[in-house]
Amino acid sequence: MEKPDKRNSILTAAEELFSDLGYEGTSTRQIAKEAGANMSMISYYFGSKEGVFLEIMNRRMENFKAELTIIDEYQIPPMEKLFKVIEGYTTKILSNISFHKMMHRELSLAQRPEMYCKLKEAMSGNLNVIEKIIHQGIAEGSFRPVDIRMLIASIMGTITNVATMPSKITEGSILDITIPKDREILTQRLIIHLTDLVNTYLTPKK
Amino acid sequence: MEKPDKRNSILTAAEELFSDLGYEGTSTRQIAKEAGANMSMISYYFGSKEGVFLEIMNRRMENFKAELTIIDEYQIPPMEKLFKVIEGYTTKILSNISFHKMMHRELSLAQRPEMYCKLKEAMSGNLNVIEKIIHQGIAEGSFRPVDIRMLIASIMGTITNVATMPSKITEGSILDITIPKDREILTQRLIIHLTDLVNTYLTPKK
DNA sequence: CAAAACTAATCAATCGATTGATTGATTTTT
DNA sequence: AAAAATCAATCAATCGATTGATTAGTTTTG
Numbered sequence: 001m002e003k004p005d006k007r008n009s010i011l012t013a014a015e016e017l018f019s020d021l022g023y024e025g026t027s028t029r030q031i032a033k034e035a036g037a038n039m040s041m042i043s044y045y046f047g048s049k050e051g052v053f054l055e056i057m058n059r060r061m062e063n064f065k066a067e068l069t070i071i072d073e074y075q076i077p078p079m080e081k082l083f084k085v086i087e088g089y090t091t092k093i094l095s096n097i098s099f100h101k102m103m104h105r106e107l108s109l110a111q112r113p114e115m116y117c118k119l120k121e122a123m124s125g126n127l128n129v130i131e132k133i134i135h136q137g138i139a140e141g142s143f144r145p146v147d148i149r150m151l152i153a154s155i156m157g158t159i160t161n162v163a164t165m166p167s168k169i170t171e172g173s174i175l176d177i178t179i180p181k182d183r184e185i186l187t188q189r190l191i192i193h194l195t196d197l198v199n200t201y202l203t204p205k206k
Numbered sequence: 207m208e209k210p211d212k213r214n215s216i217l218t219a220a221e222e223l224f225s226d227l228g229y230e231g232t233s234t235r236q237i238a239k240e241a242g243a244n245m246s247m248i249s250y251y252f253g254s255k256e257g258v259f260l261e262i263m264n265r266r267m268e269n270f271k272a273e274l275t276i277i278d279e280y281q282i283p284p285m286e287k288l289f290k291v292i293e294g295y296t297t298k299i300l301s302n303i304s305f306h307k308m309m310h311r312e313l314s315l316a317q318r319p320e321m322y323c324k325l326k327e328a329m330s331g332n333l334n335v336i337e338k339i340i341h342q343g344i345a346e347g348s349f350r351p352v353d354i355r356m357l358i359a360s361i362m363g364t365i366t367n368v369a370t371m372p373s374k375i376t377e378g379s380i381l382d383i384t385i386p387k388d389r390e391i392l393t394q395r396l397i398i399h400l401t402d403l404v405n406t407y408l409t410p411k412k
Numbered sequence: 413c414a415a416a417a418c419t420a421a422t423c424a425a426t427c428g429a430t431t432g433a434t435t436g437a438t439t440t441t442t
Numbered sequence: 443a444a445a446a447a448t449c450a451a452t453c454a455a456t457c458g459a460t461t462g463a464t465t466a467g468t469t470t471t472g
């Protein structure tokens with residue numbers, strides 16, 4: 001016997017719809033229809049449309065954080081740490097594009113102050129780890145002195161650009177990030193590019 | 207004597223609201239109120255809410271394009287071209303953040319196919335200019351061979367990251383991109399970082 | 413053990429509020 | 443006076459949310 005489990009199907013449907021159409025662009029009727037559930041199930045399980053949104057964000061955020069702080073503990077050179085952070089971050093984001101789109105829109109619009117703060121907090125937590133690593137590298141002389149915040153903007157921005165930009169925009173490229181196989185290829189290509197970029201940029205000239 | 211010019215005040219109000227609240231998150235009543243105009247003025251001048259949106263986007267896009275193609279014509283080394291492109295692009299985007307936010311959301315959501323195509327076209331036009339320059343540099347040996355598309359993603363992504371991310375996220379930084387004076391500082395800092403980054407990354411190792 | 417009581421999950425129907433848009437009358441400009 | 447611009451009032455449609463009723467599964471009771 002199959003379990004309907006409308007609760008999860010609502011979350012799944014809502015995440016995709018929010019990601020594709022935006023929060024305001026998605027109606028509770030669409031969510032219910034897509035989830036194969038009755039509208040009232042949304043209120044029943046999550047209280048409101050915003051409740052669904054918050055549940056999705058909180059879930060994904062929990063799964064997202066931490067990870068990076070562990071890498072910082074490793075006893076390896078800063079450059080190796082940076083590589084691991086880049087690999088971890090890229091993989092995470094490219095395998096959760098829907099959430100990443102939602103998150104970015106949330107930070108850009110800044111309408112739900114509570115959620116905004118949570119995201120900001122989670123975000124700057126990750127930022128600080130990266131900043132610390134780069135700072136350490138510069139201090140010990142294994143990195144060139146650079147504008148740390150701007151370099152982080154480059155790293156984050158590159159990943160976001162690949163993740164959110166419609167792949168069709170890169171004309172000629174047949175890769176489509178919505179296709180799992182292509183996404184895997186893109187992920188590796190992005191990791192290679194970013195590690196090459198920061199390595200070249202941060203390695204002191206002889 | 208002041209001219210009411212409701213038409214323009216509607217466009218101005220709508221651009222800011224669309225940028226802050228998103229397209230679906232903005233109501234025609236808000237636009238009218240903010241513009242100090244009657245609701246029906248929106249239909250009168252633009253036909254519909256979407257008409258307002260399209261007018262804003264088309265205006266800004268016209269103003270945005272071209273510029274880059276001229277740079278490509280200059281008789282200067284590829285690296286100098288790239289610097290000029292970066293400077294021009296960065297300045298343009300950071301002085302039109304509202305439009306840039308709208309544009310990115312439009313590309314991310316892809317709901318109005320017609321507008322989406324226009325934006326894609328304008329975007330890939332700019333991309334191709336940059337690609338051509340980098341390609342030329344690699345061909346003549348003044349650039350290292352790199353993943354061109356990914357490098358472009360880094361350049362664009364960095365600018366977008368600085369432009370769309372709430373400045374508060376960079377804790378410690380007191381710079382607020384919404385304040386003109388701070389924005390000017392950030393713009394210069396961003397240009398310096400990007401030129402330094404691409405210069406270091408593209409210059410062949412001796 | 414079986415009847416009764418309770419609970420979680422689901423549904424169709426409907427609520428008041430808000431949406432984008434339009435109307436016809438009125439004012440301003442030319 | 444003709445044209446252009448503006449207004450208050452109103453439209454049908456859709457929004458998010460709630461209601462009361464129903465079902466199925468579990469617990470408690472006698």
